[in-house]
Amino acid sequence: MKDRIKGYLRDLTGLVGVSGSEQPVVQYLYKQLYSVADEIKIDNSGNVIAMKNGTEPGPKLMVSAHSDEVGFIVKNILKDGFIALDKIGGTPDTLLQGRKVWITDKKIPGIIGVKAGHMQSPEEMKRVKTIHECYVDVGASSKQEVENMGINIGDSVVFQSDFMEMHDKDLICTKSIDNRINCAVIIELFHHLKNADFAGTLYGVITVREEVGLQGAEMVGNSLKPDYAIVLDTIPAGDVPDIDTDKSLPVYIGKGPACPVSDGVVGTAFTHIHPKVREMIEEQSERMNVPLQLLTLNGQGYTTDAAKLSLMNGGVPIGIVATPRRYSHSPVELLNINDALGVLEIVKGIVIQNGKKDLRFIDIPSSITT
Structure with missing residues (x-):
């Protein structure tokens, strides 16, 4: 599994797919997902929508990443x-x-x-x-x-950037790890679910133009109308000498996926994950023995497609599972591939358990309604 994800990542980061010109990446994703999805389509803007039907009725779950790079x-x-x-x-x-x-x-x-x-x-x-x-x-x-x-x-x-494995082969350095790593995770997720039993419908969505205003997420959120969504993205790691890690950015590579509970860019975007979706993420982290790094990141210029998705279709409950990576938006982004494997395990568990958690924002006691 690790070698397959590395292979997808090597292919994907070797492509040129700047926001608005994601065609080479979209072509690759279509070829990879075609054989493992029940249905796949590319909309007129380049958003990839791969569907997998469950074995019984249940909620529509959207798991998304973005294909574009800066x-x-x-x-x-x-x-x-x-x-x-x-x-x-x-x-x-x-x-x-x-x-x-x-x-x-x-x-x-x-x-x-x-x-x-x-x-x-x-x-x-x-x-x-x-x-x-x-x-x-x-x-x-x-x-x-x-x-x-x-x-x-x-x-x-x-x-221009080569695909470089560090002395520790689990550490990979190249361009566009943001967010080609989670495109690779979604491909692998569909392979894992090829013969799996789960309720409802899974939509694996890879959006365009995230880096220039989360535009693809807005298009897809309104058209698919998911019951809830898990956004997969990368997140800056603060474990370097020029950042006060504990105070400013308590995220480390190699210590598992991160879950930004709250993030936003002042005046333009704000996300706070849905309490029930947070429960799903934390429960699967514990069940799969995958460490999870919780944090907030408000006013630091960080946001994800979740900021748009949460406002679509009257409000979509959202959660975020992120792969830590150092050196954002540079040709030398660095990640630990094991963190991406953790993202895969958490999301796969959520899909398998789809429909088993009530998505209401609050639990209303029966004594009030009777």
Whole structure:
């Protein structure tokens, strides 16, 4: 199982799928899920919806991840053959200069240029350039030469990154672990449930455009109308020297999945998981002997598709199970594959137990209603 998930992750992180241009990832997911789902469809925006029918009636459960990654887009091709960029998603400016990139899903190589250190003033050495001050060098000397390579305005650009196993082979470093790891988990979940008995209907959903406003979740939540949903995403790990782990971000890689009870971006998104769905997550964590890291993360710029899903269809009860990873939105995101296996075990248990827990927000005593 671990090797299969690693294989899916290697394939998925090797694809270029910036928000709005997720086609290569969607194609891969369709091929992987086609044989293990009872029905699968791709909507007109690229959301993948794989359905598995249970053996008896029960609730509609949606388990979701997102297919897109942060990156860039070709803003313009300059007359001297350099390329101007815009950002898509939240990549820090500090990561830009001197990076190798891939352009389009054909992975045309390029470099984000950096002024020679010998020529930088003391002030330039201290200042971080913004995306609009940066440029990509593809080794061309004219706009026509760039276009002849097959590069056009609007094409996707991502950091070039290999799939690297650390000395401990369970630790994997590459780009777009956010959120290709949970795309891999959903593929493996459907394989595990191929001959399983459970009630109701499972919808395995992989959304588009999460990194630019949780857009795919809004589309799918209103169309599927699930009874409840479990959102699978990654979450920053705070177990590094430049973060006060215990006070700011008590999440560690290798210590199991995380469950953000409450998270949000000030003024734009807020999520508080549903009490009954939280019970499901905690019960399966205990039953499967999978450690669970509970935390809150409000006002820190972190949110998930759950923020949109919880508002769809009159309000969907939601929970979040997240895979910890270091170095968010960089070409060197790092995870422990065992945390992803823990996510799989918890979610699989919830599916098998589907329909056995009342989803009411409060328990009303019978003495009040009689």
